[in-house]
Amino acid sequence: MPPIVSVRVAQLASELGARILGSGEVTVTAALPFDRAGANCVTFIGDAKHLRKIGECQAAACLVPESAQGQLPAEGPTVWLLVADPLDAFIKTLRRFRPERQRAAIGVSPQAYVSPKAKIGPNTNIYPGAFIDDGAEVGSGCDIHSGVTIGRDCQIGNDCTLHPRVTLYDDVWVGDRVTIHAGAVIGADGFGYRFRNHRFEKIPQMGHVRVEQDCEIGANTTIDRGMIGPTIIGEGSKLDNLVMIGHNCELGKHNVFVSQVGLAGSVTTGDYVRLAGQVGVADHLHLGTGSTVGAKSGVHKNVPEGETQVGYPALPEQEAFKVAMATVKLPEMRKTVRDLVQRVEAIEAATLAESRKAG
Amino acid sequence: MPPIVSVRVAQLASELGARILGSGEVTVTAALPFDRAGANCVTFIGDAKHLRKIGECQAAACLVPESAQGQLPAEGPTVWLLVADPLDAFIKTLRRFRPERQRAAIGVSPQAYVSPKAKIGPNTNIYPGAFIDDGAEVGSGCDIHSGVTIGRDCQIGNDCTLHPRVTLYDDVWVGDRVTIHAGAVIGADGFGYRFRNHRFEKIPQMGHVRVEQDCEIGANTTIDRGMIGPTIIGEGSKLDNLVMIGHNCELGKHNVFVSQVGLAGSVTTGDYVRLAGQVGVADHLHLGTGSTVGAKSGVHKNVPEGETQVGYPALPEQEAFKVAMATVKLPEMRKTVRDLVQRVEAIEAATLAESRKAG
């Protein structure tokens, strides 16, 4: 356990450039989320919509947006710290109470295997149990953790972190400042077979994978190599845990895919595409720039630029909402229809009787 | 292959405290499930509802519940063993034919890396290729298998098993008698970004993970660290393979999540919550104590205590069942509605003609 840090609120305010409403003489020893923050804590309210719970604040000090000034309770245990960006200020505060650990400086561990034909940049740590094969190149300032495998002729940029047990197959290209979380597998063979002579015959997967700069790849996520060309994860994209990217997919820049998303082969995306958890996308589709797909949806058609889709099958949001509403009301509608059938039958019978009388 | 064990049924009955119906002089050499058990085997029927297939029994001996006595066929190849708890008795029988392997006693392997600043309890095995970082503490009687990584300042209780390639990031806390299966990743960064300057900026994930006593975590499951505080897996909870637990989630005690379940961030649960396979739960929801969610459901609202929900979107079971029934019958209902439209049009036309005549 790290030593306990205590800070006067006035000191904190001065460091954060915050305006104080209340006494700066209180001392705080921890930074915690709103619901957990008690008498010795500093906390925060990130935005206007969370201000409604401000009366319940139990913390000694609370970072709030400047715009909140008129709405702060005059009484209560809390000193208010007005800042432009409460989340940002809170992150700085957290760092103050829990300073980031220093990077280890172990260099190339003698318990790692590094091929004599591999190149390792300066200021890079290769932990025990890592395995770096012939022709691989790792840039400077990288952390290659325990049990990582880097295949033949891979190229890793500068300032990358590969967490424990990451596996890169041969020929994977990774840009600068990429983080890959534990257990992720990049460059395994795509799932391609031909059905011949009553069995599935493997189609060789001779492509590679390209993970561009500033990407973050989640734990146990898998990204398959292209069959002929590359599978591409565009610059700045973030993939959560247990995501599957099929062979030949090409993602644009700044895509965000939540956990357990699955893309079949040869899907392409524009920039700023957002997929919520457990979404599945069929092969060879295109998701346009700025498009969004809701959780658990099944996408089986191209998604136009800027459109939000939801559902299984996925439909444009408004439409999907109407379908979902109508679906939930189906049992009621079924009764209405049965009732109508009876009423129409009654009318028909009456009309028939009438016309017989008349006849 | 282990040597074949043969046992007289009378001997088995005596060990299990079973009452024999038939001859105890038969010898059995294997314990197999009902459908696979032949002439030299002992098998079992776990409960009353499986008794209907009792006439098909081919085994030499069969463990049955005491309550079954009146329903046992008088003829046939099988000796009946009446016990209070047939599954329990069968597990003991299995152990007799296939004795559990002894724990290895390898201590701390010289092919593992254990930081001089880590502490390892007595009677704990650290296998080759494990990596234990500064400040980590492992209790007594643990098996830390090959390729496991235990990050800085982690604390592992007593009698824990970490199967091969388990990765614990820094600051993970694990209670006594916890089993974590191969490839699980505990404590990777939560998936938190802010969108600023046209890119996704990482929000530091400074929390930790707490896995309480008697939990079992499945293979390749991932549990992210909290952003500020902990992600908690409550005492006695069981997570299957490939499950995803997002950051800040707090699970109560004795939860059971089947494989490929995904919880978004900040979900909380009561005790005894059961989620079937591939369920997804949206962020910040609460699943009440004793609630259950059916396979592949998508939960987007709190689930009340004790309630069972199913579907996408998830609804209370009865309601979901009616919606599903009505959905399957939709094409039929569509025809009925079309037919009604025509009939109503016909009536309207007739009425109009009538009123014209009358007019």
Added chain:
Amino acid sequence: MPPIVSVRVAQLASELGARILGSGEVTVTAALPFDRAGANCVTFIGDAKHLRKIGECQAAACLVPESAQGQLPAEGPTVWLLVADPLDAFIKTLRRFRPERQRAAIGVSPQAYVSPKAKIGPNTNIYPGAFIDDGAEVGSGCDIHSGVTIGRDCQIGNDCTLHPRVTLYDDVWVGDRVTIHAGAVIGADGFGYRFRNHRFEKIPQMGHVRVEQDCEIGANTTIDRGMIGPTIIGEGSKLDNLVMIGHNCELGKHNVFVSQVGLAGSVTTGDYVRLAGQVGVADHLHLGTGSTVGAKSGVHKNVPEGETQVGYPALPEQEAFKVAMATVKLPEMRKTVRDLVQRVEAIEAATLAESRKAG
């Protein structure tokens, strides 16, 4: 980067037994997919249905099916190579430009741990960081990559590849020519508990796993061991990444499961069963030989031989299609029904007024 290879098209044609339409004197230096192939490239069109885009071909040479002869544009930059099987010919061409890497010949690495009670066949590579436990047997011609764990008494056939970080628990049986991709976990405990004394008590999982010859298992896929007997992956079956196979499942031959599929316990399948991505199958079901299930479907009943099912819940394809169509049109139908209700009310009111008048 490998050296650039250049080949005359006439030479290529002769090697492939292709008939040339155009000049064989052109030189090509790369083989790329149709959409990416430019002036110095050879590409291919696999089958008749892709011939419609043939006019857009920018490649120097294009492999086409012999049947396409009448449909080839006379003008344009492309020389046509007619072959019986364009994909096959293209794969050979790819190999010519990017020769396969030679297998390493490292034998048993001194940085691996191999139990003195294990047996390793001739011409097998055991990479650094691999761990092979007591009683395990590995055949000849295998590649056991870095960080692989092979448990006690496992048996691996000949010519198998276990990619980095594969974990086999004790007693796993693997046939000849099996490929297992990185991070896959075979033989972890099945998910079986009894609820007793207010907690979930583990049911010991004493079975094993059998992966038959010519199977391929995807990255980070998990296959649990049987409770009593085996979990079986039948000959020639192919499982993609992040697939979950529960305990006691028995797959027939030549099954193909796309990524993120999940089978609950005790599912059995015939031969040639195909499951698309993210399908879930409930426990104890049987999927008949030649059956197919569409992406993201939830299967909760047996699937008959040869049948294709889709949906959540899964239905026979034609039925599912009608339900999906009707579901999408639900909001419209809801309007129709409301409208009908009003019209019928109007008719009823009119009829009532009429009968009063008459009365």
